[in-house]
Amino acid sequence: MVATRSQIRKKRLPVKTKDIPSYLIYEVMDGKPIYYEGFREVLTNQKTFEEVMGSSRLQTRIIMAIISYMLKNISEEIYEIVTNEFGLHIGQGNNLSGDIGIYEINQLKDSPDEDKYFNIPPKIMIEIDTQANMDYVLDNDYFHKKTQKLLDFGVEKVIWYYTISKKVMVAENDKSWTIDNWDKTVEVMPNLYLCLTDLMLKKGIAL
Secondary structure: OOOOHOOOOOOOOOOOOOOOOOOHHHEEOEEEEEEEEEEHHHHHHOOOOOHHHHHOHHHHHHHHHHHHHEEEEEEEEEEEEEEEOEEEEEEEEEEEEEEEEEEEHHHHHOOOOOOOOOOOOOOEEEEEEEEEOHHHOOOOHHHHHHHHHHHHHHOOOEEEEEEOOOEEEEEEOOOEEEEEOOOOEEEEOOEEOOOOHHHHHHHHHOO
């Protein structure tokens, strides 16, 4: 008999969720916690929390390369870029995180700068992989589910870059979602285009 994914998942989870401290929660989706990848190693003192919450060197360099490119090619009088795993409160039981968000400054003028998550959607979200532990994602569809939630929240476009498969997914409401290679030029916004392969080569980042 072939074991199902849920059966395999149960074998991997010797830790009861009630015993996992809240600081190891990466996101909350539909009221259910999603933990950081590597949370078990923190619980067994094999890693520190800082080690599992941090992005890899490749992820970090890609994020910084994209941000640098954006800052050179968009008007800072019109747009503001947010990063550093910023939090989004998109509704009851749904607190998500993001790598790069592009807001219109006018969107933020009437929103108080408090020590809380953003509660308004950025125009654009760009994600590089995820730090979520997939063993606790019950529907095996984390990327698509999170993307749809962001679109339903009001994000106009969600762009995912995956470092293992070297693919990019572009999602918009009322349009077919696309998946292509990194060398595909993506329209981020009108008159703003990004080819990750070209950007990485210019920055000396190994493909």
